[in-house]
Amino acid sequence: MHKNIIPFGPQHPVLPEPIHFDLVTEDEKIIDAIPSISYVHRGLERLVEKRDYIDFVHIADRICGLCSFMHSLGYCQAVEQVMAVEVPERALYLRTIWAELSRIHSHIFWLGVAADAFGFESLFMQCLRLRESVLNIFEETTGARVILAVCKVGGVRRDIDADTLKGIVNRMTATRSMLEEVSNVFISDYSIQHRLSGVGVLSREDAYTLGCVGPMARASGLHLDMRTLGYAAYKYLDVEPVVESAGDCYARCLVRIRENYHSIDLIRQAVEKIPEGPVEVKVKGAPNGEYFSRVEQPRGEVIHYVKGNGSRFLQRFRVRVPTFSNIPSMIKMLKGSELADVPNIILTLDPCISCTER
């Protein structure tokens, strides 16, 4: 049969950021997909030559808008580990609360974008309305809505008082009930099930051998969640990875919906257990050593590698983001799928090109 190559991206209605695929097709079926990235590569990793390790947190914060806090958290953890800095417990709990809020707002945003992609625009608006409640909490507790700039080497820049913490739990409880209504549409709507069920199936074995991470991996039955390592305050909380087994687009959607509820529960646990005390310690000296910090971002495991030689400027900073790790499994899923399903398959990966083009 005659083969055609259909370009997909870098500009496409379902892609908020640029990534390109050459889709090799036979009739309407994809037989191969060749990805192209780096349309907007920024070279942030090399900025360690220009910013010392304290200032560099602000660069890490700006790797991505949706998981800004996660990047600064991973970077700070790596430096703190190299320098043997004991971060106060209250700061660890605050980091956990902001990290889980980041996960909720990222997942709700994804639900909205997914709804928009399969033509359910009113659902998109409802999702973004829900996300607003999380952004308002960010603004009240950090002074910012996107780039939070609240994490620092040695702790956090701001404390949250007890009343505000209780208020966060109350507001997230209210958000949960509204989220349940929206989620019911995703779970039980016929059109959504028809578009997502049995589409883009990734087996458990393929997910593992292709290095798949995050909700992608968990939707294929892998118990892979870096929060179980116990960084920040997760060691004090009941973390249970949300796992589905079908491995299709619908399962990936379900994982993200259920993770929202789990994150709301983790915030409640953290607020109940947070101790009093300082939120930062003074850091002296410069990092001399190396460490791979592993953090669970909304999209999966992210690795921040830091290497220092005693200078205030790091020798190497590298980020391995989840999207970069998930691209090989995306190619696997695209092979054999119908051309009309490509947007949904790519979207259920939740690709973050901003992270990938660090």
Next chain:
Amino acid sequence: MMSEPQEIIPIEKNELVGMVAELFAEGYRLVQICCTTLQSSYELNYSFDKGYRFKNLRITVSPDEEIPSITAVYHNAFLYENEIHDLFGLPVKNIAIDYHGTLFRIAISKPFSIENVKVPEPPRPKPEEPKQDTEAVAEHTDGHEPQTA
């Protein structure tokens, strides 16, 4: 401070593919390949994980030294190996999907190579100060210059 145990095993370049195949057989997943520019060489860390056990194989290569690809074992390594080729200028032999230098569209060729990266100088040890009679100095630290007769 929560410390995750991390193992770094320095190996020779010719041992790489064999050891990677052993890790694959043991059920490890490839987490990442990370390249670091040193003063006159490159350090490559191949990171693996199994049940949250984090293990790294480390090789050190000189500029322009060819590296064997591990894509025959871990297919998903092709992105990391193309990245190493495009950003660091290291040739990687037999990559399963070889972009031949077009994965990264960048204005500077080999931006992370030894010629381009400024590796920070480690701090110099402070020179030893000449020994002083501390008691005698302490007598004259009341805000006045010591006076001589």
